[in-house]
Amino acid sequence: MKTQVIERSAARKAGYTLIEVMVAAGLLLIGISAASSLTLTMTGQEEINRAVSRTANLQENYIKAYHLGLTPAEITAVMPPEPSLASLNAAEATPTIPGVGAMESATWNFFVRPNATASNWSAGMWTGGDQGALRTMNFSAYRSPTY
């Protein structure tokens, strides 16, 4: 009888109880889950970063081509496709600039959908959200009437 008591006490002192192990496992699971979720978010954010970089470069090329004298239709025809660029439009005008005279201008609206993963653009920052959010980038380009 005395021997059994001693063995049970030794076992208790030699390791962790089931409850301790369960609690530790639970905490570990929560940590792993958080890390996995964070990894997914970070990967998604990086995809967004790359898409935004590409489309920013593409948008600037559109504007450069306009500055060089091409029409919006010509530019649209020659630019490569970009999956993140959902659509665009350009409104041409010939505003009179005080001190200069008539110039040509085009207001470009680029509708960008960079979020292949679950993200959303709102109030100046990316947050978690649906995948269909569109971001609009606006540029006004001016050029001399004829180069």
Place this chain on the structure above:
Amino acid sequence: MNTKNIRRVRGTILVVTLVLLGVGALGVTAGVAILHARVGQVGAIEDASVRRVTFENSRAVAREHMYSSVLAGGAGTGQSISLPNSWGGVDMPSWTGNPMQSMTIGSYNNHFGPRVDGMYESQFAVGVGDGITSIPKSYRVLSNYPILMGDIFTLHRPAITPGDLIRVRGNIDVYGRAVLWADLNSSYPGDYDDLNAVQYVRPDDGATPYDVDAPGSGANVMPDNYPMLASTYGVVGASPSYDGKLNVVDPGVANPDNSLMLKAQANSPIYVDGSSYRPWSGGVHCNGNGRVYIELDTASLSSVIVSNVFRIYLYGQSNAVEEAAAGAMNPIMIVHTRNSGAERALYSIRCFDANNRKLVMGVKKNVENVETRMYFYDSFANPTWRTMMFAENTQLRTINLWGGEVNFKGGLHTDSSLRHTGWYSYAGVFNIVPEDEPELFIPLLVRNAWLEGVAQ
């Protein structure tokens, strides 16, 4: 294992676990920090893109202002020009003195164009905005006399009749540079076979194929497609002034420093109205019925301004002695304009003998683009005419009655069709050759100008 050792083991496990958790937390934190930096970089890319677009907009404003205001006037005050919604702006300096009158020769060579030196320059310090700051740039307005710099044949784009389709027919041999601002009528691609040049420049890749041959040899000449800077002879009505159009014969107040008419008016002119009789005086006679006669070797003659005529007779020199004497005389100008349909339409210029008098001639038809014929009568069959001619809104047909050559020594700038023929059919050659003493023409000629912008 005693109790003390067991506690050490459990404590060790806890410490190792905590260390691992700490390392993991550091890794996650580093990853988040990197991602944050990447987001910041992407944001900077977008901001930089907007700044570059704004800067290019500002450059366009600076260029337009320089061309439309600085080149068109003798003085102006400094001003800040802004585009709507902060999409660009420039700080322009004040200036005095039209760059077209600058006699300052640039101290550098232009390695990027066919015109290698001899450019006049005026410098302007311009602040070009990029949305954040104003970047100092130095704009050089460069100008020269293209017809003296080797552009002895220039085909400008039609200005008054923009839709005019241009043809060049007959044998036109250019012993210098032919500059083709205008595309020829695409319905007649073979026309270029009639145009031969030592060197030719075309500023764009127009749809019409070019086939320019060297004079005589028939060897194909490739175009010198330099990255052509926009150049201008000045303001052309309300349209841009630097798109290859010609407006120098009588541009009026829009371009006073680049006007043949104003230069002639300032050069002791003789005014001739075709309806007013004028006896022979000072080498000029008018019969009062649309015909004017001019003796080019009249020493006192400086300039003649002709209107309301349908025929101009030009008398040159018939022998070497007369030619030598005429060659030593001062240059003269003859300017003809037709400003309304009520005036007679000039349809022929009759050139007798040869001419060694330095002659600058401008012909402009404001009303309609009808052909002006230049007849060459010369007992030597192949006359040489020392002439620099500017023809605006009038087709030109040069005719050698003997079917021989005409040597046009100086240059021809036109914005309409040109053809050379014999009396009845295509025959002979119209040679355009450079002037031997181009500097003697400088006071009477016009410049074109263009801009170059460099960082200060």
